[in-house]
Amino acid sequence: MPYFTEAEFSIVAKARAGGRLFEAVVAYARQESKIGKTTSVFVSHAHAERGKIAEATAFLKGMNVEVYVDWADETMPEKTSGVTAMKIRHKIVMSDRFLLIATNAAVSSKWCNWELGIGDAFKASNDKLVILPLADNRGNWIGNEYIQVYPRVEPVPNGVGGYYDNIFRIVYPDGKTKWLDDWLKEV
Numbered sequence: 001m002p003y004f005t006e007a008e009f010s011i012v013a014k015a016r017a018g019g020r021l022f023e024a025v026v027a028y029a030r031q032e033s034k035i036g037k038t039t040s041v042f043v044s045h046a047h048a049e050r051g052k053i054a055e056a057t058a059f060l061k062g063m064n065v066e067v068y069v070d071w072a073d074e075t076m077p078e079k080t081s082g083v084t085a086m087k088i089r090h091k092i093v094m095s096d097r098f099l100l101i102a103t104n105a106a107v108s109s110k111w112c113n114w115e116l117g118i119g120d121a122f123k124a125s126n127d128k129l130v131i132l133p134l135a136d137n138r139g140n141w142i143g144n145e146y147i148q149v150y151p152r153v154e155p156v157p158n159g160v161g162g163y164y165d166n167i168f169r170i171v172y173p174d175g176k177t178k179w180l181d182d183w184l185k186e187v
Helices: 006-016 022-032 047-061 082-094 104-108 110-122 145-149 180-185
Strands: 040-044 066-068 097-102 129-135 152-157 163-171 177-179
Touching: 006 047, 006 129, 040 047, 040 082, 040 110, 047 066, 047 097, 047 104, 082 110, 097 104, 097 110, 104 110, 163 180, 177 180
Parallel strands: 040 066, 040 097, 097 129, 129 152
Antiparallel strands: 152 163, 163 177
16 A cells, blocks of 8 residues: 655645745635635644645645645634634534544544544544554554555556656555545545
8 A cells, every 4th residue: 555654745745835925825824715616625643743734735726725834824723722612523524524634643633533533423424434554664654453444545656666746546455546636636
């Protein structure tokens, strides 16, 4: 199963985003939350990995979609609370798609698992939920058995030991595939 390593994904994300810096991505996300686009994606992630999430946000923005990350939302409470949970649940339900950046830290996070459960309830049966497994730079990914029931984003091997820079697919548990760009454009 070809997973991106964190380093590989970083290179692809930066190339896809045209080299945007972290601060520019956050500013763009805040501005974008006020205007809207055709497809919106809720990005579930481990908060300790903001750099990786900035890269994932840039990666998705390179596909011309609206991206929601909770820490870029100025309306979120400073300290997590029940209000935080209600706002996150609402954003998951209202977003067109759900994407879990499934790093080892995210798979271990109680918040990510809670968000995945909400995404499962509102998005999975409509093919609106995917995971993006990111192995550490040694190629290790802990995953969880239940994550195997969800479609995952994968790089596409180029046949010479690497991956294509701008071609990504979704692989379903039954082995079927779909291009990520097509999945993002579906109504």
